[in-house]
Amino acid sequence: MAYRRIVVLTGAGISAESGIKTFRAEDGLWEEHRVEDVATPEGFAADPELVQHFYNGRRAQLISDAVKPNAAHIALAELEQIYGASLLLVTQNIDNLHERAGSQNIIHMHGELLKMRCAYTDKIYPIHTNIKVDDRCQCCGMRGALRPHVVWFGEMPLQMDEICDALDACDLFIAIGTSGNVYPAAGFVRQAALSGAHTMEINLEPSAVESAFAEHRYGLASAVVPALVA
């Protein structure tokens, strides 16, 4: 590929073949819970036990031996070997599969499952086990202060300035495994296209914003992404 600056946006679909449930499939993550109940600050305030349980379960699955990066994650890490700092990987995913595949230039715009945050000081800590509702926080000693370092609906996605700068400067934007339902991520393709970038959607099926993409490649990410990078 003869491009100078690439932005790749990934969603839950890139991790599906690694055994991590997506959000909106029939057996998806949200099927067991209403989004409003578990992925909003209000839901957390109303029932912290339920929300911690929801994320503790996902964290336990993520650190189990069963979950490993797949060929799509590995192909993106190989692409970064070629492009270096000219490739920015923005992921909506809160898993660590891109890191484990070898990618380094990553922005987790919706946070990270293996990090927790003090609600009072905003300090961030690694976490590989369960967060219990009455755990004392390391920084302020308060009970009930620890929450997953995850961006909920209504909260500001992380590092939006860096993302917008990269979108304005890129000449190739690729979205992989995202349904295009959640903003501002779903609007990135339009921002990249306005900057003159070529835009490509890689997904199982057309996303909600497929019409904004110049090119579409449909199929399993673990097959389509390595073919793209080869």
Ligand code: BV8
């Ligand atoms: C914000 C973290 C202000 C938690 C998540 C009305 C209209 C428009 C927007 C809004 C509105 N009302 C409110 C909003 C804003 C809202 C929003 O977009 N709501 C939607 C639902 C209407 N957004 C927000 O609140 C965001 N914050 O707007 O703040 C702001 C705005 C701009 C600038 C500054 C501030 C915060 C949103 C973040 C919410 N947190 N996750 C957690 O993970 O538990 S969102 C959650 O959904 C995940 O992060 C996920 O990334 C995201 C999107 O889902 P996808 O990744 O796309 O997954 P999905 O299952 O939907 O699709 C998977 C796709 O993969 C499918 O298409 C499938 O076909 C494909 N696939 C499956 N298998 C494969 C595959 N493809 C290839 N190969 C395979 N094997």
